[in-house]
Amino acid sequence: MDLVDAEVFLGVVHRQWRAVLACVVGAAILGLLYILATVPLYTSKFSVLIDRDNSQLVEQLSSIGATGDNEPWVLSQVELLRSETMALAVVDKLDLSNDPDFTETEGSLVSSLVRTLGSIANVSQWFVSEEATDEAALRRQMAGDTLLANLAVERVGRTYVLEISYASPSPELASKIANAIGEAYLVDKLNSRYDATRRAGDWLQDRIAELRQKALDSDLAVQKFRSANGLVAAGSTLVTDQQLSELNSALIMAQSNTAMARARLQRIEQIIASNQTDAIVTDVLSSSISNELRQKYLDASKRETEIAARLGESHVQAVRLRSEMAEYKRLMFEELNRIAESYRSDLEVAEAREKALSDRVSESSVVSASANETKVQLRELEREADSYRNLYQTFLQRYQEAVQQQSFPVTEARVISRALPARLPTYPRKALVIVLFCFLGALAGCGVAAVREFRDRFFRTGDQVRDVLGLEFLGNAPLVTGNQAVPLADIEDPHMVRKISAVSNYVIDHPFSAFAETLRSAKLSADLSLVGKPCKVIGIVSTLPGEGKSTIAVNFAELLASQGSRTILVDGDLRNPGATRALARHARAGLIEVLLEGADARSLLVRNPQTGLSFLPTIIRHRVPHSSDLLASSTMVGVLNSLSRDVDYIVVDLAPLGPVVDARAIASHIDAFVFVTEWGRTARRVVRQILSTETNVRSKCLGVILNKVDMTRMKLYRAYGSSEYYYSRYTDYYQEKA
Structure with a gap:
């Protein structure tokens, strides 16, 4: 199962790599545009060490002492550096709210657009009067928010070292702000230590006065108790x-x-x-x-x-x-x-x-x-x-x-390294951005490929025919083209075939092609399935019009005739006689005249002197609404019986199964069917539904021919280990290239 899944995956990659590559290239272009549109940022770093050995005031003032877990304490210092109080202190110290270099260069076009949209979306600001807004305070707050947005504080591993990073389009401004944040942190530590010591001293002073009074009261109570109870002591x-x-x-x-x-x-x-x-x-x-x-x-x-x-x-x-x-x-x-x-x-x-x-x-x-x-x-x-x-x-x-x-202030933090102006920008990281965009493009390409694969509901390989329909796969008929007329002897004779396109003569012109090999496979299947029958009546059907069944029928009949078999081709599509248009447009009468007027079928046959094929055309002078009744009539049975006396094969080109019921009407008089499906165009579900309802056709079906196969694209659907894979490896030795 794993091997099959891997083969399926490789097959999908083989088929969809162009779509994935296109998405990756498009994403890379977007990444380049993003890099070009983004303002480069320079990052300066200020490192500070939290040295807890310098001062242990908290442990000295408390009998409990510090806890053994320092992780929350260090993280608290990180949050202190990220706090709004520190940011506003730096803004006030450097006067950043009035610094044009800070207010005008901070952020790119994208970030400015985001801030603008955010201010528009803030409904609460719509109803605030301009008189009530302190412009200076607003600028100060905005400067603090901008500073925090570009500030990063990280702990270096499991150490007590904190790294303060600030990014700005100006390397000098970045280093100045990073140093100011570090200095503000050190000053804040000194102030907090002094305030804590002062508050502790005040609290201790109150407690000392209270304890002094309690100590005096307790000693006096001891002496009074001794006197009241006569407990005179001599020493101890x-x-x-x-x-x-x-x-x-x-x-x-x-x-x-x-x-x-x-x-x-x-x-x-x-x-x-x-x-x-x-x-x-x-x-x-x-x-x-x-x-x-x-x-x-x-x-x-x-x-x-x-x-x-x-x-x-x-x-x-x-x-x-x-x-x-x-x-x-x-x-x-x-x-x-x-x-x-x-x-x-x-x-x-x-x-x-x-x-x-x-x-x-x-x-x-x-x-x-x-x-x-x-x-x-x-x-x-x-x-x-x-x-x-x-x-x-x-x-x-x-x-x-x-x-x-x-009187002896000591801070528990000291500077390790001060911030210096960066020489190279740290954002955007061009290589990382390109890689990220390419990765996202690859993901998008995989999604597009998955959607394309999911939407591919058509027949592509013989394995799909066997798995979906449960019928034998007869082969692929490559897509062939040809517009030149085929020169025949006595072409003015009305009883001679006049082919208007080389497609109708393809199996004769290319006897070693894959097209001819597929039709030989159909003949072999018919011979093996209909052993003992003196005349084999074979119907050529499809699901929908335009799938090329008439081309298959003409070439199949020509193949049988060219191999020495006495063959008659009957155009049984009374609605759209494609075989007649390909072989006998010049004919004046055909199958309809035989069924309606009782004409002699043999007298209406046209022949191909090159192969010996006989063809009974269908000439439509007006639309026949009861075509299915004509095909199911006893007259049609008599025609088939009459033609089968002196021939080996009768090939009947029937109407499609989907739009009309003509093929169903004549199915009981057909010995076997060859089902034609257009490669990559006819949905698998439609074919499965048609065959599930047409039980007579399915039971007599020799197999399925995939017609109009694009052999170049067909290579993309040949999974390693499949029959198509091994077939394709050796066909070039025995077949001519289409």
Whole structure:
């Protein structure tokens, strides 16, 4: 399918290239005229770099800072350069509204015409009085509009470089305006920065006063809350918390002393209860009385042991010593009881002190818990006070920076290159204009070619015949011309053919032509389709008059006769006998006399002695309204039967199928039809409709001959790979050129 489509496309290009070329040439001429009529414009460029590192005031004045996406910001700078404010600033600076070089040379003839038509179309200006119009303001506005119309601002790639271009018929004026726009942009950046800093300073000053008051109020609220709730602080800690901590420490010490006193008392009471003389406590060792009594007890015990060992235990001295020892022991335990009483007194004192401290700790804990609940509100007030204090310090610092920025203006744009007068015009671009016009001309040519192809509703190739009609294509009959009479023997004999044009004898004069080959194809098709019939009756028909069917009929009959076949040509077109005019204008009677008056058909035949062709003419002396009835009559059948006894072919030249019904009337008596269609003149739809209604003709149709083919133009319709293409490649070897 792609190959077929490509072939069709190439075929269209082959046929319509002249129309496309004509459109391209016309468009190129229009392009040249446009170039000649257009005022050349010179463009000057001014480049500026947006250097955002020079100043970061916005980021310094705002805790949010700049966004990461700089694309909208750069595009905003582009729109600023294109704004009406910048244009009017340049107009005022250079006084362009009163500059004749600017007002008279800006724009070409076409643009001036467009502006004039626009002013006429502006209905709102029709009713404005001249007194109410400020002429100076109007000129200023028009100058600004003209400046914007010729101004172009572009971003260079993804960089921060902006390129300002201005086009003007004057290169000096273009460079001057481009430089003025760049300078106006830099001044505008300085002014906008100063205004922004000044507005920020004023705003910060108001906020600083407000924050100062709020910071004072919040600090005062903290102090009042402390006083109202007794939250006295010692450094960073409340006094109640500090007292509670000290009381807890004293209570722990008191509990330790009480435990120690209780342990000493229990120990000494254990010694007294067990009557242990050798067990001592620390205070006994430090007591001189206890040590002296113990020494005496030990001395008495030593002597008692010696005396008892020497004199016996019953000795008086031994008894006395034992009595002393008992007294010493009693005195020792009395001393221990006295020490125990001292320990008991110390324990009571320690327990009393511990209880007092415990009570005070309990009281302080209640007070501290209440103070901690109040401290929650205190901390909230302190945080609020700290926030206002920090904000106040921050805004005060930013205000000082803003004041410094006002005295040190820095712009975030700087000049890269200034505009210079251009040496060559940048508009119109002659090569581009020519190419564009040629491209548009090619498009227009393609449109014209498409329209011509769409409107081509005629038969051009054999493939169209097969696809549209579903009939066999017999061949192309080239367009032939000839006005010279054909000399024949005995030309004065009334029974001899008298040809008035060489066209009627073309197949005899050019036996190797494509015309003759097409008629041979028709004969072959008839022979193959009508096998076994002793006489073949073949009708030659067409859709409309003037398609050359009579010429085809005469030459077809001559071809059959020249090949030795006994052939009779009958002019069956009772309305317009074209074959009779070509062969026998001198005849006095013909087919009508046979049908109406019963004349002998054989006696009325005229002959061509060169080929042996017999011809039954039709002589019209007056119009015959019932020609179809005559052709469908039994008399006509008898005529055909009578003529077919001694011949091989009867060729009947019939009337066209479209205007009259004669061919339909005789169709049942015709063995086969050859359909003739004029190449490039007869619409395919008409032929298809005629054949769809004439079923008898279609069913007996041997095929279609395309007549009057322009072989030079026919080459344009031969698609590569088609039968016509291969046919045309080899016809020159076997056929003579027409």
